[in-house]
Amino acid sequence: MSMGYNQRNAKRALRMNNQDVGGAIDFLVEEKAKKMQKREEDLKRRDEIWWVQLDFLSREQKQYGVTPLKKAVDLERLKELVTIGFEKELAAEALRRNENDTQKALDDLTNPETNSDLQVKIESRKRKRENKAKDSAIEKVVQMGFERSRGT
Structure with a gap:
């Protein structure tokens, strides 16, 4: 002791x-x-x-892009909007557009016209990503020696 x-x-x-x-x-x-x-x-x-x-959160934030002033989407505010019942991707787009201002994002989400604009933006971004992936796949096939016309 x-x-x-x-x-x-x-x-x-x-x-x-x-x-x-x-x-x-x-x-x-x-x-x-x-x-x-x-x-x-x-x-x-x-x-x-x-x-x-931290890595997961960083990747998730990158997925939603940045605000016009180059700030990441605030994941806590996003979580609040999702808890209320809004789709995550839609809520993230509203926050992104409104510099993470929850009230302005909520206004956009509840206004049918701006909500529609948000959905169009999301779909446009998805199509862009899909086209980019498709072009990348075609480019790989061309690099293997196949004709570009056969990759489409």
Whole structure:
């Protein structure tokens, strides 16, 4: 106990080592080292999880683009609008257009005319991505030596 261990742990260590003080001390030191190692591993695991989550959020934000002032779509505000019942992609477009102003985004989402404009913009962006993917696939086929007309 004079080494800083509490009475309960000291007694337990002595019992586990047949009252051998040296063995009990070794046991307590080893147990403390294991606890520290476990703590370090837990912290490392937590950091890894945090980085994975950050990477996921970063990719999700990139998916929705940036506002006219080049700010990422605020995922907390997006979550609020989705909770209310709006489609995620539509709510993200409304926030993007309105510089993450929830009230203005909500106004756009509840106005049939602006809601329709948002949907048209989303569909246009989807078609653009699909065409880009298709063009990329055709380009790969052409690079393999096939005629461009056969890739369409």
